[in-house]
Amino acid sequence: MRLALGIALLALIALPFATEAMGQPALLSLATRVVIYAIAAASLNFILGYGGMISFGHAAFFGVGAYTVGILFAHSGGDALWGVIPGSTNLLVTLPMAVLLSGLVAAVIGALSLRTNGVQFIMITLAFAQMLFFFFVSLTPYGGEDGIIIRRSNELFGLNMRDKTTLYYVILSVGLVFFAGLSRVVNSSFGAVLQGIRQNERRMAALGFAPYRYKLYAFILAGMGAGLAGALMANFLRFASPDMMHWTKSGELMIMVILGGVGSFLGPVFGAAAFLVLETFLAGWTENWQLALGIILLVVVLGTKGGIAGLLDRMRGRMK
Amino acid sequence: MSVLRVSHLVKRFGGLIATDDVSLTVEEGEIHALIGPNGAGKSTLINQLCGELAPDAGRVELAGRDVTRLSVPARVAMGLGRTFQVTSLLEDATCRANIAMAVQAREGLNFRIWDRIVARQHLWDQADALLAGTALAERSAVAVQDLSHGERKQLELLVALARKPRILLLDEPMAGLGHVESQEMITRLREVGAQTPMLLVEHDMEAVFALATRISVLVYGRIIASGSVEDIRANPEVREAYLGAEDELC
Numbered sequence: 094m095r096l097a098l099g100i101a102l103l104a105l106i107a108l109p110f111a112t113e114a115m116g117q118p119a120l121l122s123l124a125t126r127v128v129i130y131a132i133a134a135a136s137l138n139f140i141l142g143y144g145g146m147i148s149f150g151h152a153a154f155f156g157v158g159a160y161t162v163g164i165l166f167a168h169s170g171g172d173a174l175w176g177v178i179p180g181s182t183n184l185l186v187t188l189p190m191a192v193l194l195s196g197l198v199a200a201v202i203g204a205l206s207l208r209t210n211g212v213q214f215i216m217i218t219l220a221f222a223q224m225l226f227f228f229f230v231s232l233t234p235y236g237g238e239d240g241i242i243i244r245r246s247n248e249l250f251g252l253n254m255r256d257k258t259t260l261y262y263v264i265l266s267v268g269l270v271f272f273a274g275l276s277r278v279v280n281s282s283f284g285a286v287l288q289g290i291r292q293n294e295r296r297m298a299a300l301g302f303a304p305y306r307y308k309l310y311a312f313i314l315a316g317m318g319a320g321l322a323g324a325l326m327a328n329f330l331r332f333a334s335p336d337m338m339h340w341t342k343s344g345e346l347m348i349m350v351i352l353g354g355v356g357s358f359l360g361p362v363f364g365a366a367a368f369l370v371l372e373t374f375l376a377g378w379t380e381n382w383q384l385a386l387g388i389i390l391l392v393v394v395l396g397t398k399g400g401i402a403g404l405l406d407r408m409r410g411r412m413k
Numbered sequence: 414m415s416v417l418r419v420s421h422l423v424k425r426f427g428g429l430i431a432t433d434d435v436s437l438t439v440e441e442g443e444i445h446a447l448i449g450p451n452g453a454g455k456s457t458l459i460n461q462l463c464g465e466l467a468p469d470a471g472r473v474e475l476a477g478r479d480v481t482r483l484s485v486p487a488r489v490a491m492g493l494g495r496t497f498q499v500t501s502l503l504e505d506a507t508c509r510a511n512i513a514m515a516v517q518a519r520e521g522l523n524f525r526i527w528d529r530i531v532a533r534q535h536l537w538d539q540a541d542a543l544l545a546g547t548a549l550a551e552r553s554a555v556a557v558q559d560l561s562h563g564e565r566k567q568l569e570l571l572v573a574l575a576r577k578p579r580i581l582l583l584d585e586p587m588a589g590l591g592h593v594e595s596q597e598m599i600t601r602l603r604e605v606g607a608q609t610p611m612l613l614v615e616h617d618m619e620a621v622f623a624l625a626t627r628i629s630v631l632v633y634g635r636i637i638a639s640g641s642v643e644d645i646r647a648n649p650e651v652r653e654a655y656l657g658a659e660d661e662l663c
């Protein structure tokens with residue numbers, strides 16, 4: 094396992110050289126998007142797979158993260174937001190702000206929607222995300238439905254962030270830190286309680302855990318993760334738009350989690366990669382690529398226990 | 414002061430009165446058995462005592478404090494422990510992890526996201542100590558979903574004990590156990606009962622008569638009799654209502 098991870102890490106580091114040698118710079122962009130979506134999908138998997146909360150509004154936090162970067166950029170010319178909050182184009186400022194704000198939004202949405210369960214929870218998270226979507230559509234000072242164009246990516250230590258390779262390495266580094274952190278959280282005291290709540294909420298209550306508080310905490314952490322991904326996406330696309338929090342985006346994140354393997358640590362990485370690669374290649378092949386994707390999703394859900402991660406696990410088991 | 418005091422508890426489901434003015438106490442050092450035919454409202458009563466179900470009227474007090482309106486976790490924090498009739502455990506987790514989770518619940522520090530659960534040696538030590546000497550000791554690394562019914566029943570009790578409750582509500586701990594397993598469970602409950610007062614809901618009369626210091630009989634949501642083992646054995650009303658055609662009680 095360690096060996097496989099080490100090889101994968103080396104491959105990720107070597108990737109820009111490979112794409113350049115092949116003369117396929119588009120592949121590097123694809124890889125960058127995979128890293129960003131892997132973060133977003135993993136944060137959804139944290140509440141969906143580990144916590145058993147089927148949130149259908151996860152793109153809301155992705156969008157809030159992206160808009161944080163966009164709005165801070167829009168005010169970086171000197172005109173402070175509401176006359177008090179100065180803008181910023183420094184990644185060391187914008188990323189933490191995006192994480193903080195999406196965490197706050199998640200706290201509000203979570204506090205209300207976690208009072209429900211099951212289908213109601215799915216619907217209420219969807220409703221909140223759509224409310225945010227329409228809020229940003231009507232937010233004309235920041236481009237309304239056209240979104241905000243961010244003319245240059247945020248600065249970091251004077252690096253040339255216009256360079257695709259540099260940006261890839263920055264985003265990859267943030268991704269690695271994120272996954273290292275996530276691994277700690279999953280294996281922490283809190284992570285154990287969260288997984289207990291997924292397995293049997295009634296039992297956990299009978300042990301004295303008040304499930305609501307733990308679920309809310311997880312929901313906030315997951316929102317922060319998605320906000321981080323959104324902020325990276327805004328830097329990568331140099332653009333933030335309401336589409337980033339449309340319910341179809343929440344659906345895509347969910348598809349990534351399911352494709353990769355619900356509740357598996359690396360599943361969302363596989364899922365994000367599979368989804369984006371399929372999207373890229375199927376879309377180049379046929380206009381109706383979503384039909385093909387639908388069939389593949391069907392096969393994965395019905396045919397594999399636990400998505401791609403589950404499949405890999407069983408292949409490894411068979412080789413032994 | 415009673416460890417548990419239930420006063421005039423009433424619960425209605427539409428026109429059906431599931432709990433009809435029930436009052437009972439569990440005193441220190443007591444194993445109070447609650448018996449009654451199927452559908453007498455025993456589980457409904459237990460669920461109200463635990464806080465899963467809100468009563469329509471009446472009071473529940475734990476060690477002198479009114480807990481009628483408190484949630485399940487709040488009551489558990491005050492020392493109420495329970496086992497489930499249909500075992501309710503963490504299915505994917507091992508035997509040992511289920512017990513460690515109960516210890517974790519008692520010790521707190523559970524919002525920590527930067528520690529390592531495997532490194533909280535104290536939890537695992539206590540789980541191992543509870544497992545030691547039981548039939549489950551050598552099954553400690555087995556996931557709950559792979560345990561037999563009897564093993565699950567034993568684990569239910571160990572998990573409840575790991576929480577170190579001041580009072581235990583046991584909902585049919587013998588249900589579905591074989592003869593040997595029942596005997597072991599009776600022995601175990603007698604040991605536990607020496608330290609922890611219990612309200613024991615049970616169908617197995619052999620177990621009830623072997624363990625109980627007091628018996629209450631619940632029929633159609635009402636307590637029709639309450640007294641010592643001998644009183645209940647001799648009570649004609651109980652024989653009529655509950656034991657029916659049985660000539661001899663065990």
